[in-house]
Amino acid sequence: MAKPDEFKPDPPSENPKTEADDTDDENGDGGYEEEVEDTEEDELDEEEEDEPEPEPRVRTPQSAVRMQRAKLEGLFQRLQTQSVPLRVHDVLIKGNTKTKDYLIESEAALLKNCTTMQEILEVSRAVNFRLQALEVFDSVKITLDSGPPELPGTSNVIVEVQEAKSPLSGEIGAYTKAEARSSTVEGTLKFKNIFGHGDLWDGSFAYGWDHISELSAGVHFPRFRGSSFPLDVRAFLLSQDWLQFSSFKERSMGLSVALLSSRNHDLVYNLGWRTLTDPSQLASRSVRRQLGHSLLSSLKYTFKVDRRNSTLRPVRGYAFAATSQIAGLAPDSRCSRFLRQEVDLRYAIPLGILNSALNFGISGGIVFPWGAGFKNMPSPLPDRFFLGGNSSPISSLGGPTTVWGYRTRGLGPTESRRQLKSNDGDTEDAADPGVDFLGGDLAVTAFADLSLDFPLKWFRDRGIHGHIFASAGNLERLTQNAYKDFSLQKFVSSFRTSVGAGIVVPIQPFRLEVNYYYMMKKFEHDRGKPRFGVTFSM
Amino acid sequence: MEESRDGDWTLVARKPYFGLPTACPVCLPVYIYLKFARCPFNLEINSAYPDSDQIPYVEGGTYVAYNNEKGGVIQQLKQDGVVDLDSEFSSLPEWVSMKAMMSSWLADAITYELWLGSGENSAKQIYYSDLPWVIGKVLFVKQVYDVKQRFNISKQNAEKKEEEIYDRAKAAYRALSTMLGEQDFLFENRPTSLDADLVGHVLFTLKALPEDSVIRAALLEHGNLVRYAERHKNDFLTSGQSSASASNFQPPPSAAQASSSSKPKRKPKREKTEEEKSFQRKAKYFIGAQLVAVLLFLSLLGSSSKADLDEDDED
Numbered sequence: 001m002a003k004p005d006e007f008k009p010d011p012p013s014e015n016p017k018t019e020a021d022d023t024d025d026e027n028g029d030g031g032y033e034e035e036v037e038d039t040e041e042d043e044l045d046e047e048e049e050d051e052p053e054p055e056p057r058v059r060t061p062q063s064a065v066r067m068q069r070a071k072l073e074g075l076f077q078r079l080q081t082q083s084v085p086l087r088v089h090d091v092l093i094k095g096n097t098k099t100k101d102y103l104i105e106s107e108a109a110l111l112k113n114c115t116t117m118q119e120i121l122e123v124s125r126a127v128n129f130r131l132q133a134l135e136v137f138d139s140v141k142i143t144l145d146s147g148p149p150e151l152p153g154t155s156n157v158i159v160e161v162q163e164a165k166s167p168l169s170g171e172i173g174a175y176t177k178a179e180a181r182s183s184t185v186e187g188t189l190k191f192k193n194i195f196g197h198g199d200l201w202d203g204s205f206a207y208g209w210d211h212i213s214e215l216s217a218g219v220h221f222p223r224f225r226g227s228s229f230p231l232d233v234r235a236f237l238l239s240q241d242w243l244q245f246s247s248f249k250e251r252s253m254g255l256s257v258a259l260l261s262s263r264n265h266d267l268v269y270n271l272g273w274r275t276l277t278d279p280s281q282l283a284s285r286s287v288r289r290q291l292g293h294s295l296l297s298s299l300k301y302t303f304k305v306d307r308r309n310s311t312l313r314p315v316r317g318y319a320f321a322a323t324s325q326i327a328g329l330a331p332d333s334r335c336s337r338f339l340r341q342e343v344d345l346r347y348a349i350p351l352g353i354l355n356s357a358l359n360f361g362i363s364g365g366i367v368f369p370w371g372a373g374f375k376n377m378p379s380p381l382p383d384r385f386f387l388g389g390n391s392s393p394i395s396s397l398g399g400p401t402t403v404w405g406y407r408t409r410g411l412g413p414t415e416s417r418r419q420l421k422s423n424d425g426d427t428e429d430a431a432d433p434g435v436d437f438l439g440g441d442l443a444v445t446a447f448a449d450l451s452l453d454f455p456l457k458w459f460r461d462r463g464i465h466g467h468i469f470a471s472a473g474n475l476e477r478l479t480q481n482a483y484k485d486f487s488l489q490k491f492v493s494s495f496r497t498s499v500g501a502g503i504v505v506p507i508q509p510f511r512l513e514v515n516y517y518y519m520m521k522k523f524e525h526d527r528g529k530p531r532f533g534v535t536f537s538m
Numbered sequence: 539m540e541e542s543r544d545g546d547w548t549l550v551a552r553k554p555y556f557g558l559p560t561a562c563p564v565c566l567p568v569y570i571y572l573k574f575a576r577c578p579f580n581l582e583i584n585s586a587y588p589d590s591d592q593i594p595y596v597e598g599g600t601y602v603a604y605n606n607e608k609g610g611v612i613q614q615l616k617q618d619g620v621v622d623l624d625s626e627f628s629s630l631p632e633w634v635s636m637k638a639m640m641s642s643w644l645a646d647a648i649t650y651e652l653w654l655g656s657g658e659n660s661a662k663q664i665y666y667s668d669l670p671w672v673i674g675k676v677l678f679v680k681q682v683y684d685v686k687q688r689f690n691i692s693k694q695n696a697e698k699k700e701e702e703i704y705d706r707a708k709a710a711y712r713a714l715s716t717m718l719g720e721q722d723f724l725f726e727n728r729p730t731s732l733d734a735d736l737v738g739h740v741l742f743t744l745k746a747l748p749e750d751s752v753i754r755a756a757l758l759e760h761g762n763l764v765r766y767a768e769r770h771k772n773d774f775l776t777s778g779q780s781s782a783s784a785s786n787f788q789p790p791p792s793a794a795q796a797s798s799s800s801k802p803k804r805k806p807k808r809e810k811t812e813e814e815k816s817f818q819r820k821a822k823y824f825i826g827a828q829l830v831a832v833l834l835f836l837s838l839l840g841s842s843s844k845a846d847l848d849e850d851d852e853d
Contacts, residue, residue, distance in 0.1 A: 273672070278592075281592065281602075281604055285597065291586070291587055292584065292586025293586055293673050294586060295669075295670040330670070332670045334668060334669060334670045335670050417600070418602045419600035419601065505833075514829055532822070534825060
C-alpha cells in the first residue's frame, strides 16, 4: 500500500498557500505581511504610548502610504537581520465540518513551541505541507492574527481548511512497499475522510514484475488514538505464479497491519492463510512436500537509511537496510515458524570525471525454521531466497535478489521434476521435464558498477549515461541438516559471476537499463547466457 | 516427516489414526494393495493438504502416480507396469461389477457418513487436526458444502438421499458377503485390488466411524466380512515391512540427483526450430523498437521544453 512520504520541511523558498496568496510575495515569507504588520503596529503603538504624545498632524493619503511602506520595509529589515520575538497564544481551526479538531490540532501542535516570527513562518509552512499530505483537504490556509491585547508579543494562528468536495478519487502509480517483495504497478480507488479522522479507505489492484498480482482493500489513519504514527490496515488477496520456475503457485489471503511507519523504520504485522498448489502436477519431490495450507503470523521490522543523492543514479553517499522477520507469533503451534534476516549495503563514490561514480553493493540473507525439531525441517518454500530477475541491484534495497544477467529464479539448488511416460510407455525416452529451482536458505550477492556520462550533450541533458558492471551471487541450503555439510570455502568457490556494460535511461521513477551480459561462471542448470537484456527498477 | 533417501517406493498418504496406518478411506486401500503385493515402500504423511485430490500418490525417483490421474493410484500402477495383482481377473464380469459397486455405492456411503453423517468428528481428526484451527474450520465447512453439491442434497430431499445411500451400502454388503463366504480372498484365493478396496473399507468403517454409525451397524451384521478384514489386518498391516522377494513389482526408475553438486548426464543440444528462431528475432526487434520509442519520446520532451523556454524568454 502506498504510504505518504515522511515529512520533510519545505526549503524556505517554497510557499504554502496562505491568506495572502494574491499579494506580491517578493520576500518569500508566504504573504504574512499584513498580519505581521498588525502585530508590529500593536507593538509600535505600545511603544508610542510611553512617549509623550506628539502634536497631531494631518496626513495625506500619499503620506499614509509612504508611512506604511516604511513600516513594512523596517519590518522586513528586522526579519532579515534579527529575531523578532513572537509567541503563539492560540491555534484556531476553521472550515472543518467533518474533520475532527484533534487531527488538525495535532498536526499544528509544533506552532505553540515557536518563540520568534521566523520560526512561526517556517513551522507554518511545514504544518501546511503536513495537512495537505493527509489528502483530505482541497486547500489549507494559515494566517497570523494579533493576539489578545492584554498579552503583548503574542499572536493567534488561524488554520483554515477546505475539506475535499469529492470523497472519491482514483490513481495509478508505481510503488515499493515495505511488506512486499518487489515493486508494483498499482491502480487505486480511494474514499477520503469518511469518519472525520483523516481516514483514507482504498481498494486497489496491483501487478508486480515478478509474477505477482494482488487485490487489496485497506484503511489509513494518520494518527491512531492520538499517537504520532499512522496506522495502516489492509486485507489482501495475493497470487503468485511460479509454475514456470519452481512448479508451484502461491495464493495468500489475510491481513497486514503497519504498526510503525516513519522515514527510517517500518514495523508490519502479517496474518495470512497461504496455499501452495501444483496444477501442472510436474513438481519435483521437494516441492511436492511443501504443497498445502499454512498459516503465517509474522512481524517484520525494516530499518532503512538512504543518504545517496539519488536512487536512480547514485553518485555519492551510502544506503543501509536491514529487515528482520519472525514468523510463528500465534498460540497455535501449527503455523509456519521461521526467522528471516536480510541486510543491504550500498556505497557510491564520485570520481570527478564525466560525472562518473563507482557504486558498490553487497546483500545477504538467511532463513531458518524454529521450534521443536527445527533442524530436520525445511524452510518454507515461498520464504526462501531466489536469485535472478530483471531488476537492477543499484536501485533496490530488498535483500539479495539479483545477479545481473541471470533470469528470474535462474540459479541455485535444483531438483528434477516429475517425468511423464512417453506415448510408447518408456520413461527414459520421454521429453525432459526440466528442473525446479528450490531457492536457498543462505544467499549472498555483490556488485560493482562504474557509471559515466556520454560525451554528447544530448545524452547528458536527459540523464542518459553508460555503465560497466560486475556482479556475483550464490545460494545454499542449510536446513534439514544440510548445514552440517556447509563449507565457507565451497560456498565462495561456487559463486556465480557476470560482467557487462550498458546504457541507463532514467525515467522517473524508473531506471531503465539496456545491457549486454556475459556469464563468467555458471553451473549446469543456471539460466543465464551471454545476451542483451533490459531491466526495469524503481 | 520421514525422508526417503534410498530410492525405494514411497507412498504419501494422510495421517495414521484409530489404530490404522493411514486413517484416510482413500489412502488405506492403496496402502493395503502395496502390502498385498509385498512391495517394499516407505510411508510419508501429508497433513497440510487435506483437500487435495492428488493424495494418495506413489513416487519412486522421478515417477509419480497421482490419485487424480488415470482412474486412481492403483489403476495407474497397473497400467504403468509397476505392480499388477489383477491381470487375470480384470476382464471377468463379476470382477467388473464388484469393482463398480465398491467404487460407487460403498465409496459414496463412506463419504456421506464422514461428512454429513455421524462421522464428523472422525473427519476432523483425520484431515484437520494438524492444521491451524481457522484453516481447518473453513476447509471443513467447504468440504461439507462440496459433498452436498456432489450428492445434490437439499433440505427437501436430504432424508430420501440418505436412505438411498444407506440402502445401496447394505445391498453391497450382502452381495460381497455372499461372494466372499469364508474364503481368504474374493477371487481364487489370491489378493487383488478388489480385496484391498474391501479390506480398507471394512477396517475404516469399523475403526474410524462411531458406534452409532448406520453403515457400521449394517456391516457388523456380516461376520464373515469382519473376520476377513481382521485377519488381513493382522497378517499384513501389523507386521513389519515385508522382505523384497517380489515378483509383482518393478523397481523405480533411477532418480536424477538433486542439485548444485552433481551434474546429470549431458543431453545433446537441441536444434532450435524455425519457430523459435523467428520468435527470438522478433523479440530482438521489439526490444529495439521500444528503445527507439523511449529515446524519441525523450527528445520530443526535451525539444518541447526548449520551445517553452524560448517563448518565456521572448516574453
